Amino acid sequence: MTPAAREAAAIELLDRWLGGHPVEQALTLWARASRFAGSGDREAVRDLVFQAVRRRRSAAALGGGETGRALVLGLAREAGIRPEAWTGVGHAPAELSEAEARLLDAPLPVLARPVALDCPDWLLDHFEAALQGQTDVILSRMRDRAPVFLRVNTARTSRDAVVSELTALGIETRPHPLAPTALEITANPRRLRNSDALAEGRVEMQDAASQAIALDFAAHARGPVLDYCAGGGGKALALAAEGFSVSAHDIDPRRMADLPARAKRAGAAIQVLSGPPTGTWSAIFADAPCSGSGSWRRAPEAKWAFTPARLAELTAIQDTILRQCADLTAPGGLLGYATCSMLREENEDRVKAFLENQPGWRCILERRLSPLDGGDGFYLAVLRKSAGS
Known part of the structure; x- marks a missing residue:
């Protein structure tokens, strides 16, 4: 495929996404129907699509609208590239219209701050509260592909x-x-x-920040570990590699379907629980469901689908998980609470509310990581239950 043909494919896929199709689904269906596209073509189209999704607001503002063509044109304009190969011949996009040509010839406008940062308007204040003076530099970093x-x-x-x-x-x-x-x-x-x-x-x-969080918890934990929200099992595998015997639980066991095979391949001591955990544990790790705002470089469409109602729903779920884990923690035991969120509402605020409502607990470690540290945004609080609780 020529570069122009790749751009035409990206335009088509972005139109599908804007029409309501999940990005991954659209890419999979396109790849199956486009046997002519080699692996390099598929990866190039994927990269272009995801960059346009990450930069949806700024690309739309620079490209003149909310269409796949406008988003790709907006990316080109920001990069200072004029798509001369858009000839309409073969598989290339149609020629530039007069309006598009004028747009490309015009100086780049000064974009409103949330548009330039590719941030939903309602979320900017939330990021400001959490990131403070680093808001602009961190959100700018989030506009590009993750390592x-x-x-x-x-x-x-x-x-x-x-x-x-x-x-x-x-x-x-x-x-x-x-x-x-x-x-x-x-x-x-x-x-x-x-x-x-x-x-x-x-x-x-596994993201480097995710590894760091698991190792921080491991440095304080003793005895068998319960991974309460195991999901695909990345942190369970990391903890097992540190010598811990790990039991994995998830409210949706289907998320752990691949974990037994991964554990066997890694030589890891992981027991996948078939039902809710019982008894008490000396160490519990809970990587709670969250907005994923720290990893939106990898899953950028989630940023545009996130709503205030969903944030409220997630914080209620996080509070419930903390209470459930508190009941399962043995006296003197540890509870690690983690998210891949950069929002205070899902991190410090949840831990503060937990400590206010659960006597006999104290926080012995709190760590916040952002893309400025090199990996995804992550938060960890390690909480200790008093021996007499």
């Missing part, structure tokens, strides 16, 4: 050994300071999918 990270399974190998193994495959990596297990892929990340390192459990895909 690709690996977690080295140190129960099986070392970070240096993985670096050498992947280098032989042409996959370039570098250690990341957020976690001693973290590698950032700097070149040829798509070769990883066919690597023995991934297939044999020596590495897992």
